[in-house]
Amino acid sequence: xxxxxxxxxxxxxxxxxxxxxxxxxxxxxxxxxxxxxxxxxxxx
Numbered sequence: 250x251x252x253x254x255x256x257x258x259x260x261x262x263x264x265x266x267x268x269x270x271x272x273x274x275x276x277x278x279x280x281x282x283x284x285x286x287x288x289x290x291x292x293x
Contacts, residue, residue: 252281 251265259265269278280288 251279252283254282 250263251267253259253262253265265279267279267281267284269276271277278288
């Protein structure tokens with residue numbers, strides 16, 4: 250299950266997992282809340 254930020258609400262959160270998808274010129278990613286800062290530091 251994806252670890253969400255405290256203020257985020259989504260239906261059926263147990264169905265969300267960490268994953269990514271590359272499309273054209275973008276990367277779409279579900280990232281655990283505890284890993285967002287580290288991911289941003291690597292890609293910026």
